[in-house]
Amino acid sequence: MSRVRVLVGTRKGAFVFTADGKRDDWKVSGPHFAGWAIYHLKGSPADPSRIYASQTSGWFGQVVQRSDDGGETWQPVGNRFVYDGTPGTHQWYDGTQHPWEFARVWHLEPSPSDPDTVYAGVEDAALFRSNDGGRTWSELSGLRTHTSGPSWQPGAGGMCLHTILIDPANPDRIFVAISAAGAFRSDDGGSSWRPINRGLGSASIPSQEAEVGHCVHRIAMHPSRPDVLFMQKHWDVMRTDDAGESWHEISGDLPSDFGFPIDVHAHEPDTVYVIPIKSDTEHYPPDARLRVYRSRTGGGNWEAMTEGLPQRDCYVNVLRDSMAVDSLDPCGIYFGTTGGQVYASRDEGRTWSAIVRDLPSVLSVEVQTLP
Amino acid sequence: MIRIVLPTHLRTLAGIDGEVQLEVRGQVTQRSVLDALEAAYPVLRGTIRDHVTHRRRAFLRFFACDEDLSLEAPDAPLPELVVTGAQPFVVVAALAGG
Numbered sequence: 001m002s003r004v005r006v007l008v009g010t011r012k013g014a015f016v017f018t019a020d021g022k023r024d025d026w027k028v029s030g031p032h033f034a035g036w037a038i039y040h041l042k043g044s045p046a047d048p049s050r051i052y053a054s055q056t057s058g059w060f061g062q063v064v065q066r067s068d069d070g071g072e073t074w075q076p077v078g079n080r081f082v083y084d085g086t087p088g089t090h091q092w093y094d095g096t097q098h099p100w101e102f103a104r105v106w107h108l109e110p111s112p113s114d115p116d117t118v119y120a121g122v123e124d125a126a127l128f129r130s131n132d133g134g135r136t137w138s139e140l141s142g143l144r145t146h147t148s149g150p151s152w153q154p155g156a157g158g159m160c161l162h163t164i165l166i167d168p169a170n171p172d173r174i175f176v177a178i179s180a181a182g183a184f185r186s187d188d189g190g191s192s193w194r195p196i197n198r199g200l201g202s203a204s205i206p207s208q209e210a211e212v213g214h215c216v217h218r219i220a221m222h223p224s225r226p227d228v229l230f231m232q233k234h235w236d237v238m239r240t241d242d243a244g245e246s247w248h249e250i251s252g253d254l255p256s257d258f259g260f261p262i263d264v265h266a267h268e269p270d271t272v273y274v275i276p277i278k279s280d281t282e283h284y285p286p287d288a289r290l291r292v293y294r295s296r297t298g299g300g301n302w303e304a305m306t307e308g309l310p311q312r313d314c315y316v317n318v319l320r321d322s323m324a325v326d327s328l329d330p331c332g333i334y335f336g337t338t339g340g341q342v343y344a345s346r347d348e349g350r351t352w353s354a355i356v357r358d359l360p361s362v363l364s365v366e367v368q369t370l371p
Numbered sequence: 372m373i374r375i376v377l378p379t380h381l382r383t384l385a386g387i388d389g390e391v392q393l394e395v396r397g398q399v400t401q402r403s404v405l406d407a408l409e410a411a412y413p414v415l416r417g418t419i420r421d422h423v424t425h426r427r428r429a430f431l432r433f434f435a436c437d438e439d440l441s442l443e444a445p446d447a448p449l450p451e452l453v454v455t456g457a458q459p460f461v462v463v464a465a466l467a468g469g
Contacts, residue, residue, distance in 0.1 A: 035380055059430040059464045060380055060418040076384065076414045080422045 003370040004326050005070065006334055007051065008342055009038035012360035014053055016071040023332055023346040026355045032074060033065065040107050040321055040364040043070075047115035048368050052134055054105035054120070062104055064120075064134050077134035081105070081122055084141035090124065091153040100124045100144065107321060109164035112171065119190075121161030125152060125178040127190060140190035143176065148195060148212045155179035155215050155234075156280075162320055163219045167226040175229065175244065180215035183231070185244050196244030200233060218320040220262045222269035230272050230299065232262040232320070237274055239299050250299025255286045261323035265348065266331045270298035273325075273333060273349060275318045283338075284315040292333070294349050308352035309343065316341070321364035328369055336362025373404055374459035378431075381419070381462070385412040390459060399454045401433060402445040419462060430465040 006017040006026075013031025032038075036055045044050040049070045055063040062081060065074045087100035103123040111117035120128040120137060126144045128137040143161075152159060160179055167173035172189040175196075182197040200214045207213075215234035222228065231238040231247065236257050238247045251257035256276040265271035272295045278286045285291060290309040293302040316339035326332040333349050336342045340359040343352045375391040382388070393407045402425070409416045420427050425445065427433065432441040436450045436458050452458040 057380065059378070059428065060384075061428060062417065063384065063414075079417045082423055 002328055004328065004332065005043070005048075005368040005370055006324075006342070006344075006355070007041035007043065007053075007071070007364075007366040007368070008336055008359065008362060009040050009053070009321075009364035010336075010340070010360035010362050011037050014038040014041055014055075015356070015359060017342070017355050021328055023326075023328070023344060028356060029071065031360075032071070033063075036060075036063075037104075038363065039104060040366070041071075042108050042110055042366045043368040044110040044115040044118075045112045046110070048370055050110070050115040050133075052108040052110060052118050054108055056104040062102070064105065064108075066134050078130065078136050081120070081128055081137055082139070083126060083144065084139045087144075089150060090159065091151055093154065097150065100126070102126075103158060106160045106162045107164055109166065112166055112168050119164050119166075119174075121164050121176060123158045123160040124154075125159045125161040125181060127161055127164070127176060129190065140186075142186070142191050143184060143193045146184070146193055146195075148181070151212060152178065152181035153213070163216070165219060165221045165226075165229070167221075168223045169226060173226070173243070175219060175221070177216040177219050177231075179217065180234070181212045182214035183216050183219060183229075183244055196240075197247070198245065199240075199247035200231075200238060201236070201249075202234065204234070217260045218262050220264050220272070222264040225269045228269065228298075230262050230264060232259050232274055234258065234280060237262065237299060250295070252295070252300035252302055254293055254302050255291075259318075260320040261318055261335065263323045263325055263333070266325050266327040267329065268296070268331075271296045271348070272299060273323065274302075275323065275335065277317060283317040288312060288314050290314045290316065290337075292335070292345075292349055292352075305345070305349040305352070307350065308345075308354075315339075319363055321366075322362050324365050324367040326367045326369045332367070334365050334367055336365045338362065372456045373399060373407070373453065374456055375404065375408055376459045376461040378462060378464040380464070381415060384418065385414050387412070392456075398446075399449045400446050401440065401443065401449065401460075404449065404460055430467075432463045432465070434461040434463055435459070 002021040008015040013034045015030035039054040041053040051067040053065040089097035092098035107121040109119040116133040127140045163177035165175040184193045201208045205213045227243040237251045292305040316337035323335040333345045338361045
């Protein structure tokens, strides 16, 4: 029977949950790296025993950990993230120019085909790659040195590169997203990049149609249809059908189109999940009811999934990297909250139960479906 | 032998139990002590000072003999009591939390 491994990063350590394919009896392991913020963990699709973790601290900086046995044991690997050349400046909150400074790794994206190749999205926004299992890192500096770079500015959480999507059919095509610069695409393996933000229409910036400056919160792709992307923007849920050449809004009848995570059903490319949040100033669910919204039409029409989720007095947030799906049938959906709950649905979102309720604030959730 | 006291998180990261004791060649300074520490425990590179500039991380400070040495030049000699091992060189993490 297949198994599921859920990788959870929190403000104070990492946790690993495992269950068999029934997904009703969970073994909890952790905290790993207790006391450190674990921004993200992700397993290699090519070798599920290989897991990378971003361990970070305002005091001690960045550490990258690697497990070769499915999260049982870990070893620190390389943490030298140095920008190519003279890093230059980007726009600061007050409009002045500010030096590019490495702060932390937000997201680790292992290659679909090579366990030793892994990409790191960092703050201040840049993309790094390791080809030796995380021991050494090199910047793919064509992104940061794009002519628009000096006009990129941080979102409230910092200027982070938080989303990395690799086209499974064409590894030279990579999508990334940066808060608050926007989405970018490379068609040559990460050497050169261009913004793909046409149609985003962010009302909070001086020119709604600007090439960059859009606060993209998260992008999701179904592996069978890599030209179709779904985006949760600061406000608005968006969709592209042409690999980012143009975007159109699919917020439809959502109670709020503000939010952070977005994900796609493992077997239905037009079934999309979001978790609406009231607003950018009140980071909790509308009406204090925690609801996952599902669209089975690729956006536009949404239905609330509430069974098993708190429907009163709920004031948690769900951060951008904190939702994931397994590839069992029926598809399982998972998300973690800033209140420390990790919820799982083993029936495509219809019903939910908490795997745990009292973790530190959850920063990220990833799922591995194991043979 | 130079004695070094590290914050709990760095001891855990490096697998260190208690104080570190290291031989330091040449003049004993912040730089030579940290060079020796990082050579003995490579995992600590980047956690106390920047990989490239070697500047002390902002929320760490260096103490010895009840003195804050954080703003001393990296190549300034450390106190004799540190050189003889009578007193440790202490890396302190800023207190935070509620």
